[in-house]
Amino acid sequence: MGPANRQDVEVTQNATFEAGEGFVMLGRDGAQPGPQQVAVVPGTEVSVLTLDLPPGLRGQAREQVARRQLLDRAGLTPANTQIRPIYAPKQGDSWFRVMVADTAVLERWKKAAGAQCRAVLPDYLALPISIGVWTVAARDDVLMVRTGADDGFTAQRELALTMLEMQLDQAATPPGAILNLGSRVEALAMLAKIHDIAVITAPAAAKALNLPEPKVLAHGELDFDLRRDPQMARARLAKQVLPWRWPLLFAVMAAGLWSAAQVVETRRIENRTAMLNAQTQTLVRENFVPTGPLLDMRIQVSQVLAERQLRADAWQDDISALDLFATAAGVLNSQGVTTDQVSTVSAKEVALDLTLPDFASVDRLASDLRAAGLTVDVVQSRVSDGSAAVRSEIRLTAPLTEDSP
Numbered sequence: 001m002g003p004a005n006r007q008d009v010e011v012t013q014n015a016t017f018e019a020g021e022g023f024v025m026l027g028r029d030g031a032q033p034g035p036q037q038v039a040v041v042p043g044t045e046v047s048v049l050t051l052d053l054p055p056g057l058r059g060q061a062r063e064q065v066a067r068r069q070l071l072d073r074a075g076l077t078p079a080n081t082q083i084r085p086i087y088a089p090k091q092g093d094s095w096f097r098v099m100v101a102d103t104a105v106l107e108r109w110k111k112a113a114g115a116q117c118r119a120v121l122p123d124y125l126a127l128p129i130s131i132g133v134w135t136v137a138a139r140d141d142v143l144m145v146r147t148g149a150d151d152g153f154t155a156q157r158e159l160a161l162t163m164l165e166m167q168l169d170q171a172a173t174p175p176g177a178i179l180n181l182g183s184r185v186e187a188l189a190m191l192a193k194i195h196d197i198a199v200i201t202a203p204a205a206a207k208a209l210n211l212p213e214p215k216v217l218a219h220g221e222l223d224f225d226l227r228r229d230p231q232m233a234r235a236r237l238a239k240q241v242l243p244w245r246w247p248l249l250f251a252v253m254a255a256g257l258w259s260a261a262q263v264v265e266t267r268r269i270e271n272r273t274a275m276l277n278a279q280t281q282t283l284v285r286e287n288f289v290p291t292g293p294l295l296d297m298r299i300q301v302s303q304v305l306a307e308r309q310l311r312a313d314a315w316q317d318d319i320s321a322l323d324l325f326a327t328a329a330g331v332l333n334s335q336g337v338t339t340d341q342v343s344t345v346s347a348k349e350v351a352l353d354l355t356l357p358d359f360a361s362v363d364r365l366a367s368d369l370r371a372a373g374l375t376v377d378v379v380q381s382r383v384s385d386g387s388a389a390v391r392s393e394i395r396l397t398a399p400l401t402e403d404s405p
Helices: 017-022 059-074 103-113 157-170 186-194 203-209 230-287 297-318 321-335 359-371
Strands: 023-025 038-041 047-050 081-086 097-102 119-122 133-139 142-148 151-156 177-181 198-200 338-346 349-356 375-383 390-397
Touching: 038 103, 047 151, 059 081, 059 097, 081 103, 097 103, 103 119, 133 157, 142 157, 151 157, 157 186, 177 186, 177 203, 186 198, 198 203, 230 297, 321 338, 321 349, 321 359, 321 390, 349 359, 359 375, 359 390
Parallel strands: 023 038, 038 119, 133 177, 177 198
Antiparallel strands: 047 097, 081 097, 133 142, 142 151, 338 349, 349 390, 375 390
16 A cells, blocks of 8 residues: 555556546646546556355445455555445345555645546456456556456556466466456466467457456446445434434334233234134034034034924924823933823823822923924813812924924
C-alpha cells in the first residue's frame, strides 16, 4: 500500500486498451469523468486479498470478521485502511475476497472523480474477461492482470509474472487461454507454453478455442465502485429508519399480540370441537354403530334408524294375539299377578282380566308392559267384591309406528 501523501499515478490511454471512451484515467490534469464514464485508478494501489471467512456469515458480521483478519494478518489499522468486498456474479453474500486501499488515497480519488461518473475502479477491473480466459495487459513497466471476475492485480513486470505463475500453479482449473493486450509480453508467452496454455491477442480469438469472448464490464464490475462504503451506507439507512423505530416496534408488537390471540381462540375452538366429536362418537358407538369404522356418522346413524323403522314396521305387520300374550306373560309372572281370564279381541289385540293387590300395582304393571314394547289400555279397575284386591281389565296391542294410522 502506498503512502497517504503519494500523488496520483498518471495512467495512459493504454490502461484500458479496447475499453473505449467509456473510461477516463484519473491523472494530474484533474480531468473529471462524465456521467456515462468510469474512472480508472492504478491497480498497484488497490490489492485483492483472499480471506478465510465462515460460510454462514452475512452482511455486516462478515465485514467485521474480514476486517479483523486483515488487522491480524497484515497489521493494518481501521483508521488508514478501507475494504470493499468483491465477488463473482451470483455469489453475493458468500464473498471471500476484498479490495484493500489506503483511506487517504481513496478519498483523493473520490474527490477527483466526483459524484457523476458511473464508478471508480482499479485498472485491472477495466480489462475484458470471460470464463476460461485470463487477461494480461502491459503498461510501461507494469502488468495489469485479471484472473477472474473477482480477482486481479497490477504490479511491476517481474513481480506480476511471478504472481501469475503462482496462480497458474495453484489454480484448480487453469485457463484455456491468456489474452495479451497491448504490447507483446515475451515472458508471458514462455510461461503459457510451460503450462500448455494458448496466448491470444484479441478477444474475438477466444471463439476459435471454443471459449466465450472476453467482455468489458460484463461481470458486475460497477458494483465494486470504490466510492461506495457499505458501512457508511448502513449508517445512513439506520439514521433514516431511527425516527420510525418506536412506531414500527409498537405496530409489530400489536400485530404479534393480535396473532397470539387468534391462535389461542383457534386452539380453544379446535379443542371444543374435538371434545364434541369424541362425545358424539361415544353415543354413536353405544346406541347405533357398536363395531366397524365410523366414516360418516350422520349417514351411518340415518341408516341404522331406517333399518330399525323397517324392523318395527315388519313386526307390526306380523305380530299375532298369541305373540302379544307371550310378551306380556313374562311381565305378569315377574310381578306375581293373578290372571283371571285371557281373551282375543281381534287378531292383534288381547284382553286380560287380572287381580292385583292395589291400584298402584295396576299402574306399575301398565308401565312395565309398555316398557316391554306393548301398547297398554287400562279399560277399567275396581275393588273386588269382598276383598281389598283390585280387579282390572287391560287390553294389549302391538306398538304403533309413525306410519300407523
